């Protein structure tokens with residue numbers, strides 16, 4: 001069996017991100033990290049490959065900066081890594097992305113399960129996984145918080161999903177695409193040996209021609225980035241005993257009409 | 260028919276509280292484009308919800324009550340939405356960006372090779388092109404995204420960012436019934452069970468949220484003998500007997516920081532932040548939360564933020580409109596009492 005997991009590099013979560021005078025998004029000298037949500041996806045891919053007696057491949061779509069995330073993935077224990085890059089491919093366009101992602105999965109040919117993180121913390125379109133599933137024509141299982149049973153030979157899977165109103169248990173067929181939630185596992189830290197091996201790894205790059213796909217016309221375009229409007233940051237401190245503070249706060253909140 | 264389609268999300272046959280916001284934002288777009296606003300209501304009780312949609316400003320409704328649509332499943336919903344889009348070529352399909360709204364619209368956008376914009380905070384029109392402002396980089400900056408003006412644009416809006424239209428009781432609506440596209444045999448996914456969290460307010464719908472952080476551990480109440488972990492017990496007791504009563508008087512949802520979740524004080528479903536839920540209530544009360552940048556990513560767009568923290572230097576005060584320096588275990592109960600008095604509960 002074969003599990004594929006998708007990841008990307010994102011600026012460190014603690015980075016101060018701003019739009020500079022030229023309209024470019026910058027995060028100073030803060031480094032790139034593997035998209036935090038994807039750590040759970042990577043861990044789950046390793047666990048599934050092990051329990052299913054198969055292998056796990058990690059894929060990133062886009063420029064070389066994504067090699068950081070791929071190397072982190074290899075250091076965690078993913079078996080193989082691939083990157084897809086092409087001049088015709090706009091990595092910020094989800095349709096382009098999904099077409100390329102599905103193309104990569106189809107090229108591998110023998111894939112049973114594709115795992116995504118819940119969301120990317122930079123572009124955060126929350127479209128990639130669903131659109132890849134549709135381009136593949138596979139079942140989509142989103143917000144998975146637990147894989148309860150999976151039988152790769154029989155092609156069946158049973159999972160718990162976390163939704164707004166509670167937890168749902170569903171059964172479905174493989175191959176499937178899933179997004180995983182934070183509480184599905186405890187992601188491991190890369191080992192020293194893993195980091196050393198990953199540092200030396202040569203990561204193959206596939207072009208759209210190699211995938212045999214053409215990207216569709218773009219339906220949307222990012223025109224500009226803007227800084228957040230300056231928030232009225234002045235904080236009014238309420239003084240006195242806890243009872244006085246509470247009374248003053250209620251007074252203010254009634255004035256603000258938020259109660 | 261060129262139109263603006265708005266998906267009105269339902270759960271167990273009733274519209275979600277935020278669903279009408281899709282009609283609110285959709286109305287402005289439909290008027291600007293000079294096309295009708297059509298509500299799409301799929302699943303049980305769709306006709307009754309369609310009547311309500313008329314009162315909330317839809318010109319027309321398309322409904323399908325097929326049994327395969329009882330309880331949201333992506334396959335039958337997306338197959339039907341895709342067919343409706345192919346048959347009608349609407350200018351825009353809009354929905355609130357709930358977990359279901361996001362996946363449904365993304366799926367149909369992929370099926371029809373259409374553009375999509377998610378999490379819109381503001382919308383305008385430039386001719387027939389839709390221009391949206393949405394968060395990027397975990398809400399640290401904003402991006403402006405524009406549709407090509409060709410084909411259908413799929414659009415999800417952040418819950419609570421747009422207002423519903425004013426209710427016009429008794430307004431009538433023209434209802435068109437359509438058939439499902441998939442039959443039960445075509446659908447791989449079967450729902451086995453649903454364990455509903457009853458009695459609690461949903462974080463993303465909530466107008467008010469009361470959140471607790473690592474500071475919840477400093478509960479002065481002694482843990483009973485024999486509990487496995489006294490710190491966890493104290494914090495859980497604090498969430499149940501200090502935070503929840505305040506949430507109850509306010510009709511609020513309970514949130515938490517990741518530190519509180521990771522320490523086992525409260526389940527992950529309550530986590531607010533970069534790796535939790537993104538919320539924008541009218542009022543957010545942070546109790547014993549320092550205000551790390553990853554927590555801010557989930558709550559910074561709240562209208563009014565109140566911080567209760569014993570450390571006057573805590574970064575949360577930089578974001579807050581009102582601050583109380585003090586012990587949450589003294590301030591929160593006092594606040595609950597005061598509110599009971601003032602709100603007459």
Ligand SMILES: Cc1cc2nc3c(=O)[nH]c(=O)nc-3n(C[C@H](O)[C@H](O)[C@H](O)COP(=O)(O)OP(=O)(O)OC[C@H]3O[C@@H](n4cnc5c(N)ncnc54)[C@H](O)[C@@H]3O)c2cc1C
Nearest residue numbers: 472473474516517518532533534535547548549554569587
């Ligand atoms: C990749 C990544 C993702 C993350 N995602 C999230 C996320 O989604 N959400 C999130 O919240 N965090 C997230 N974090 C964690 C974040 O960096 C902080 O560690 C976390 O938010 C801190 O939680 P806290 O404020 O409860 O705890 P602390 O920072 O420990 O703050 C506790 C506060 O409580 C106060 N306090 C203590 N006792 C009392 C008392 N009795 N009364 C009043 N005040 C008291 C203290 O003064 C202190 O300010 C993430 C981190 C990373 C690296």
Ligand SMILES: Nc1ncnc2c1ncn2[C@@H]1O[C@H](COP(=O)(O)O)[C@@H](O)[C@H]1O
Nearest residue numbers: 006007060061117119120125126127128
């Ligand atoms: N450039 C990329 N390459 C590979 N995977 C990606 C890329 N962008 C996003 N993803 C995956 O898609 C998930 C959802 O991202 P998004 O749709 O942007 O919220 C992430 O958690 C990743 O698993």
